Amino acid sequence: MTEHAAITVEGLCHSYGSKPVLNELSFTLEKGKVYGILGANGAGKTTLINLLLGRLKPTAGKINILNMQAGSVQAKAKVGAMLQVGSLPGSLTVEEQLTLFASYHSAPLTIAKALRLCDLNQHRDKAFNQLSGGLKQRLLFAIAIIGNPEIVFLDEPSLAMDVSARKQMWQTIGALKAQGKTVLLTTHYMEEAEALSDELFILSKGHIVAQGSAAELSQSMQVSEVSFRYNDSLESIQKQLNKWRWQLDEGIAKTRCSAPNELLKAAFNAGFECQQLSVKPSSLEQTFMTLNKQEQAA
Ligand SMILES: Nc1ncnc2c1ncn2[C@@H]1O[C@H](COP(=O)(O)OP(=O)(O)OP(=O)(O)O)[C@@H](O)[C@H]1O
Numbered sequence: 001m002t003e004h005a006a007i008t009v010e011g012l013c014h015s016y017g018s019k020p021v022l023n024e025l026s027f028t029l030e031k032g033k034v035y036g037i038l039g040a041n042g043a044g045k046t047t048l049i050n051l052l053l054g055r056l057k058p059t060a061g062k063i064n065i066l067n068m069q070a071g072s073v074q075a076k077a078k079v080g081a082m083l084q085v086g087s088l089p090g091s092l093t094v095e096e097q098l099t100l101f102a103s104y105h106s107a108p109l110t111i112a113k114a115l116r117l118c119d120l121n122q123h124r125d126k127a128f129n130q131l132s133g134g135l136k137q138r139l140l141f142a143i144a145i146i147g148n149p150e151i152v153f154l155d156e157p158s159l160a161m162d163v164s165a166r167k168q169m170w171q172t173i174g175a176l177k178a179q180g181k182t183v184l185l186t187t188h189y190m191e192e193a194e195a196l197s198d199e200l201f202i203l204s205k206g207h208i209v210a211q212g213s214a215a216e217l218s219q220s221m222q223v224s225e226v227s228f229r230y231n232d233s234l235e236s237i238q239k240q241l242n243k244w245r246w247q248l249d250e251g252i253a254k255t256r257c258s259a260p261n262e263l264l265k266a267a268f269n270a271g272f273e274c275q276q277l278s279v280k281p282s283s284l285e286q287t288f289m290t291l292n293k294q295e296q297a298a
Contacts, residue, residue, distance in 0.1 A: 005064075006031045006151055006182035007052065012061035014047055021047050023206035025061070031150075032180040034173060036187060036197030040292055043203040045186040046084060049153050052184070053081055066150060077106070080149035082140045082157050090129035094120055094139055097128060098146055105147035117175070118142040119168045133160035141169055145176065152176060154185040158192060170196060190285040202288060204295040210287075218281040221290060225282060226263055227254040228274040240270050256282065 007029040014022040021044045029035050037045045050056040052063060054071015068075040088097055095111060102108035115121045118138045123131065131139065137160050144152055154173075158166045173183055173196055187193050193200055194214040202210040202217070210217055230237055230253035237246050237253050244255040244263060257263050260279045267274055282290070 002028075004030050006066060007184075008062075008064045009052075010062045012048075012051065012063060013059045014044075014051055014056065015059045020059075021206055022051070025208060027201065027208065027211070029182055029184060031182050032177060033198040034177050034183040034185070034196050036185055036193040036200045037203060038187070038190075038193055038200055038288055039203035044206055045203060046155055048203070049081070049083070049155050049184070049186065053079065053153060077147075078150040079153065080144040080147055080151070081153040082137075082144035082155060083153075084155050084159075088128045088136075088139070088143075091127050093125050093127055094131070094142075095124040097139060098142060101143045101146050107148055108146050109148050114142045114146050117145065117172045119165060134162055134165055137161050138165055138169070141172075145172070149181070151182045151184070154183065156186055156188065158187065158189065166192070190283070190288060194284050200284075202291055204292055207295075209291055209295055214284045215281070218284060218287050221282045221287050223256050223258055223282040223286070223290070224260045225254065225256050225280050225286070226260050226278070227252050228267075228272070228277040229253075230272070240272075241266055252276070256286070 005028050009028075010026050012022060012025040013020070025048070037048065039045050047056065051058055052065070052070055054069075054075065063070040065075040066078055068078070092100065095115070098111050098114050102111060102114075109117075115124055118141055120135070120138055120142060123135055126135075128136065128139070137157065141154070141157055144154065158169060161169065170192070173185075176183055185196065197214065199211065199213055200217060201208050210220065212220065229251055230248065231251060234246060234248040237248065241263070243266070244257055247254045255263070264274070
């Protein structure tokens with residue numbers, strides 16, 4: 001493990017009984033970076049986080065957290081987590097919960113700072129039971145960072161958060177990164193994955209099927225999204241440029257192709273004016289969907 005590594009995972013496997021869920025995963029997460037794990041429902045994202053936290057024991061393989069064993073008392077002291085099942089004592093207020101969790105750590109954030117970072121100041125006196133789903137998420141996020149951890153695991157953190165709370169959380173994650181902390185998050189929101197992550201992992205059928213920045217993943221698909229204004233019918237463009245499958249959306253014709261030059265040549269030869277022409281690499285969402293489809297078919 002190098003001094004820059006926050007987490008190293010080698011040959012990690014996990015099965016629930018006879019059902020394999022993760023198969024031979026190996027990767028390194030560097031300090032001071034934000035990592036996103038993408039995967040369809042049931043791909044094994046939560047299982048991976050539980051293994052990294054030491055809440056589950058691997059069937060095989062090694063996990064090293066800041067040169068310590070996952071789940072050891074020393075490793076736990078350096079890690080904060082926001083999990084999907086986050087139940088708290090119902091009658092304690094936001095402030096009381098944070099005070100309680102802060103007391104478990106040797107050098108926690110102040111309660112005032114945690115309240116501010118998670119935009120919870122005006123809700124500090126509300127009991128957990130009285131909080132809306134989004135506010136409960138904000139409190140769980142505050143609890144994940146109250147111990148001032150070196151590594152933060154966030155399992156679908158923005159679920160149920162409104163737009164402003166989500167943006168506030170994004171800013172806080174950016175601030176954690178700027179302080180050299182490592183963040184690993186799972187999300188189903190591609191926009192969130194793209195905005196936050198230095199590097200993404202796509203999990204499918206127990207394997208990492210792609211890894212890299214959002215731009216790298218999109219470019220690796222070698223598929224472009226081409227669109228231009230088209231004032232006729234879908235049937236008409238489909239007939240004239242029949243090598244590609246077209247969509248027509250409010251006067252904009254769109255398609256995906258691996259050779260945009262060939263398409264544009266065909267369009268110009270056919271006399272298309274191609275106003276508002278746009279040629280972009282495949283979006284992260286499209287890349288994710290294509291990779292998943294390929295893996296399911298394999
Ligand atoms: N305690 C368990 N016992 C048996 N099988 C489990 C258990 N927990 C999860 N699984 C199974 O393991 C697989 C991976 O589940 P996991 O929750 O890790 O997926 P996920 O990628 O986090 O899914 P989601 O996006 O829906 O949260 C699923 O098929 C799930 O049914």
